[in-house]
Amino acid sequence: MTTLKTKATLSVAVALFFAAAIASCGDSSNKTSGNQTPNAEEKKLEEKVNEIKHYNTGIGPITKVEIGPFDAAMAAKGKSVYEMKCQSCHRIEGDRLVGPSFTGVTERRTPEWVMNMIMNTEAMLNEDQTAKDMLEICLVRMPNQNVAEPDARNIVEYFREIDGHKKSWTE
Amino acid sequence: MKAKVTRRPLLIAAAIITLVSALNGCKPKSASNVVEGDAAQRVYVAPGKYDDYYLFASGGFSGQVGVYGLPSGRLLKVVPVFSVNPENGWGYSEETKPMLETSQGFSPWDDTHHPQLSVTNGEQDGRWLFINANNHPRIARIDLKSFKTVEILELPNVGGNHASPFVTPNTEYVVGATRFSVPLDGEDVPISSFKENFRGTVNFIKIDKESGHMNLAFQIMTPGVNFDLARAGKGPSEGWMFFSCYNTEQAYELLEVNATQKDKDFIMAVNWKKAEEYIKAGKGVKKPAAYLHNKYDEKSHMATSELVKEVLQLDAKELEGICYFIPCPKSPHGADVDPTGKYIAASGKLAAVIPVFSFEKIQKAIADKAFEGDFGGIPVIKYDAALAGEVKKPGLGPLHTEFDGKGFGYTSMFVSSEIVKWNVETREVVDRIPTYYSIGHLCIPGGDTKKPWGQYVIALNKITKDRYLPTGPELTQSAQLIDISGDKMKLLLDFPTIGEPHYAQAIKADLIKEKQVQWFKLEENTNPFAAKGEGQARVERKGNEVHVYMTAIRSHLTPDNIEGVKVGDVVYFHVTNLEQDFDVPHGFAIKANNNAEILVMPGETQTLKWVPKAVGVYPFYCTDFCSALHQEMSGYIRVSPAGSSVALSFNSTKKKE
Numbered sequence: 001m002t003t004l005k006t007k008a009t010l011s012v013a014v015a016l017f018f019a020a021a022i023a024s025c026g027d028s029s030n031k032t033s034g035n036q037t038p039n040a041e042e043k044k045l046e047e048k049v050n051e052i053k054h055y056n057t058g059i060g061p062i063t064k065v066e067i068g069p070f071d072a073a074m075a076a077k078g079k080s081v082y083e084m085k086c087q088s089c090h091r092i093e094g095d096r097l098v099g100p101s102f103t104g105v106t107e108r109r110t111p112e113w114v115m116n117m118i119m120n121t122e123a124m125l126n127e128d129q130t131a132k133d134m135l136e137i138c139l140v141r142m143p144n145q146n147v148a149e150p151d152a153r154n155i156v157e158y159f160r161e162i163d164g165h166k167k168s169w170t171e
Numbered sequence: 172m173k174a175k176v177t178r179r180p181l182l183i184a185a186a187i188i189t190l191v192s193a194l195n196g197c198k199p200k201s202a203s204n205v206v207e208g209d210a211a212q213r214v215y216v217a218p219g220k221y222d223d224y225y226l227f228a229s230g231g232f233s234g235q236v237g238v239y240g241l242p243s244g245r246l247l248k249v250v251p252v253f254s255v256n257p258e259n260g261w262g263y264s265e266e267t268k269p270m271l272e273t274s275q276g277f278s279p280w281d282d283t284h285h286p287q288l289s290v291t292n293g294e295q296d297g298r299w300l301f302i303n304a305n306n307h308p309r310i311a312r313i314d315l316k317s318f319k320t321v322e323i324l325e326l327p328n329v330g331g332n333h334a335s336p337f338v339t340p341n342t343e344y345v346v347g348a349t350r351f352s353v354p355l356d357g358e359d360v361p362i363s364s365f366k367e368n369f370r371g372t373v374n375f376i377k378i379d380k381e382s383g384h385m386n387l388a389f390q391i392m393t394p395g396v397n398f399d400l401a402r403a404g405k406g407p408s409e410g411w412m413f414f415s416c417y418n419t420e421q422a423y424e425l426l427e428v429n430a431t432q433k434d435k436d437f438i439m440a441v442n443w444k445k446a447e448e449y450i451k452a453g454k455g456v457k458k459p460a461a462y463l464h465n466k467y468d469e470k471s472h473m474a475t476s477e478l479v480k481e482v483l484q485l486d487a488k489e490l491e492g493i494c495y496f497i498p499c500p501k502s503p504h505g506a507d508v509d510p511t512g513k514y515i516a517a518s519g520k521l522a523a524v525i526p527v528f529s530f531e532k533i534q535k536a537i538a539d540k541a542f543e544g545d546f547g548g549i550p551v552i553k554y555d556a557a558l559a560g561e562v563k564k565p566g567l568g569p570l571h572t573e574f575d576g577k578g579f580g581y582t583s584m585f586v587s588s589e590i591v592k593w594n595v596e597t598r599e600v601v602d603r604i605p606t607y608y609s610i611g612h613l614c615i616p617g618g619d620t621k622k623p624w625g626q627y628v629i630a631l632n633k634i635t636k637d638r639y640l641p642t643g644p645e646l647t648q649s650a651q652l653i654d655i656s657g658d659k660m661k662l663l664l665d666f667p668t669i670g671e672p673h674y675a676q677a678i679k680a681d682l683i684k685e686k687q688v689q690w691f692k693l694e695e696n697t698n699p700f701a702a703k704g705e706g707q708a709r710v711e712r713k714g715n716e717v718h719v720y721m722t723a724i725r726s727h728l729t730p731d732n733i734e735g736v737k738v739g740d741v742v743y744f745h746v747t748n749l750e751q752d753f754d755v756p757h758g759f760a761i762k763a764n765n766n767a768e769i770l771v772m773p774g775e776t777q778t779l780k781w782v783p784k785a786v787g788v789y790p791f792y793c794t795d796f797c798s799a800l801h802q803e804m805s806g807y808i809r810v811s812p813a814g815s816s817v818a819l820s821f822n823s824t825k826k827k828e
Binding site: 083085087088089098101139140141143144145147150 | 364690693694703705706722724725726727729749750751752755798799800
């Protein structure tokens, strides 16, 4: 009995230790763990549902983005920032290069999430579940390119242009 | 047998006792019995914590500047200045090559001696660090926002720029004075005509208040002597500069003997405000010269080299009231002004006293014409007329003095290997501490300014045998950290330094660390070869020159496949680092390179020239670990035979789309 008890205490201790270790490493106990790998289609759908359900704004300084009528001048500025600071890893169309390509981003992410990802990259990669899931796919931590808020907003406008949305973020 | 055995331990004990007492009696104390109990705690900077001070130590014969943290003594950075640095491409990249150009061609090495921090109102301001090149006479300016050497100015008519670069109280000027008097540049005269033809020059380099840019304002011509060091007056003595000089014998052979004959050499007092008046009155004479002024632009990340063809000279003999000599025993090194600006401590390295001159008495002596004669047409003030008093029997070989701001001077003693603390007003020695060994300069943070920080003195030693694990015949140089916050000096730490830590200056870290440039803005990059965005990455041919406009970001180089280069071509890799974050440099190296690598800081463009000699495919890669896929950050360039018809081509992100 004594030995058994000791063993039990030990294993509880071991389990606790591991749990603590995992928690402190910021590891995600997430949906991709386990044996089944969801296919891209399913995953996309699941993400979309999650985004819409929770309206994920991400983590960072941006809590609300006002989307007005499409502003072509802002989009042009956003494009030039994209070409200087983002293009080396993100394409507009096609498959992922280093990071994902941008077509359809307005359907996958909220504008707040986009701006927080651009401006608060480290924290997003550490704490935001969607960003963490993307990191598991891309494996290169997105660099913080120190884009100031007005330029991050211009990029949002450029994304509207890419997706042909002149009315709102999604239309 | 038995008897012997019992007696042996006694004998051994006796032997040990004698040995120990003998050692204590005649050898300097060893570190183990001079270090106080809490020394370790006082220099321990815990992981993740910062040091309190930056220490800028001359790299001596390395030609660079070593940056250390205090109190830990940890080496933080080596700033490349006068010597090439293949580690980051300084002097190898096309952008930095002009920085090491001189009027006599590219100079890959020099010898640095005296770092000097800029000051405002006589106090450290943390803006720039100046340092001299002792061999080929130059002064460099390091920007303390980026820790980059941004300017190098050559000095004409100077042989060995030793008494340099000391600043005036608002960094109006830095000075550079000749160690070896020489004929004017380009004159061909017999060495034996030293007295007639060899001249000393004292150069005043004007510093632009905003940009820090240096310009040689004027050059004072003096008799041929050797200038050693200088310090500016401050407070009551502001407007004056004091230079120590030796070899007033004007010897030109076997100086060891022939330049140490006289009992006294000189301190030269220079009234630089008076010199400015003479210039305004048109008394300066423009003389032809040829010296280079090299500037590094932190927007284009490129250096330019400009030839200056004229120098404004003032003759100290003709223009009364600029220069005065004060006799000083014997081969003086330091001429150090105390924080009040009232006293000048001048240490003759072969003298048995430290004379302390009074600025007030010097002024009175000049007014009263209390001169004992002249030297080369310049008045020599009577020793007693200038003297406040002497520090008697301070030790052997006094060299340099710095001040704690609490009324004490600390003088390094080369021959007796110690630091001696003395009261500036009473000239009494109040404390002394051994150094290990043969101390040259010493440094108190801010110890040459109006407001010394006064917490530590750092001994900069010439000899280190038995202090560290031996490393063959060449041993590391050494600095020692000594606490001066109490009445008694306490040794805290030994730490190794690069090159010879000739002189050093230290400054409170807060004055520098908040202003650091973390990356260069891509938007502001004006390098004509920059590719500001991967869309601009490309390869262009101009005759036999191939220009690769390459971008680097975690973790790929673009383009990473280049074909159509031929033997006989000269390839320029213009690498722009597209990162816009702190601590992400990328490196670039290529096989079969007779050059070096380049390290490219975020937002910067640097260019590596590569001349392929043989047909083949050559890999290139990033040398500075940057991410999980750093190993993949690489590419190939194909080199075909001369005259081959392989077309110039390259891939890019665009192409893959």
